[in-house]
Amino acid sequence: MASSSVSNPTISTLFLGDKIRQNQNSKNGIIYNPIFKSHKIPRCAVDMPHGGNAPTFPRIKVWDPYKRLGISPYASEEEIWSARNFLLEQYAGHERSEESIEAAFERLLMASFQHRKKTKINLKSRLKKKVEESPPWIKNLLNFVELPAVEVIFRRLFLFAFMGGWSIMNSSEGGPAFQVAVSLAACIYFLNEKTKSLARAFVIGLGALATGWICGSIFVPMIPTVLIHPTWTLELLTSLVAYVFLFLACTFLK
Numbered sequence: 001m002a003s004s005s006v007s008n009p010t011i012s013t014l015f016l017g018d019k020i021r022q023n024q025n026s027k028n029g030i031i032y033n034p035i036f037k038s039h040k041i042p043r044c045a046v047d048m049p050h051g052g053n054a055p056t057f058p059r060i061k062v063w064d065p066y067k068r069l070g071i072s073p074y075a076s077e078e079e080i081w082s083a084r085n086f087l088l089e090q091y092a093g094h095e096r097s098e099e100s101i102e103a104a105f106e107r108l109l110m111a112s113f114q115h116r117k118k119t120k121i122n123l124k125s126r127l128k129k130k131v132e133e134s135p136p137w138i139k140n141l142l143n144f145v146e147l148p149a150v151e152v153i154f155r156r157l158f159l160f161a162f163m164g165g166w167s168i169m170n171s172s173e174g175g176p177a178f179q180v181a182v183s184l185a186a187c188i189y190f191l192n193e194k195t196k197s198l199a200r201a202f203v204i205g206l207g208a209l210a211t212g213w214i215c216g217s218i219f220v221p222m223i224p225t226v227l228i229h230p231t232w233t234l235e236l237l238t239s240l241v242a243y244v245f246l247f248l249a250c251t252f253l254k
Helices: 002-007 009-027 065-069 077-090 095-133 136-142 150-169 177-195 198-222 234-252
Strands: none
Touching: 065 077, 065 095, 077 095, 150 177, 150 234, 177 198, 177 234, 198 234
């Protein structure tokens, strides 16, 4: 046995070391078995595919954002959003594919925003040019007109539409005198807020009411009776026309 150990020192030394470790572990109550000795092999990130098992977007390097998203150059914003959401869902998990899709989408969205902004500026410049080229009497007339915020327009439109509906609902009980009075008071109030002059607001409000009532008295009888509800009187229809004039006066006049 001694001669075998000397003749093969590598094997004997290996088993001798294992024997010593086995004796030491047996004293500590630990059973050692060299057969189940595990060796962990380090894994490199290069060995893993980018994005795991997620599919790769085939048009990552396509420069044209429309071709990258697979849509027409005349596609609407809704179609652009749909293509973006579809591709992100299809290639979810692959980082480079998602970045490429988002980059093309952002380019198209920014181009669409700039086009809308440019169109809006061109429209304003065209309107301004038309006003400058218009006759003097039109310029003087436009000096008395302003365009308020959309919220203001809708609030006042709702108010006078409510007055018109209220007048129609109460047409069988009596005339719309009370609703007309409330509408006139509201018109004067709104005009006073803008002009800061109660007298001017009162004059404009009464003028709008008188103009609307006269126009209604002239044009309402021209409407065929087939188109008018049997219970709707001339006074009711004239008051509806007056509500329109009161709305226009308190909303768009300076």
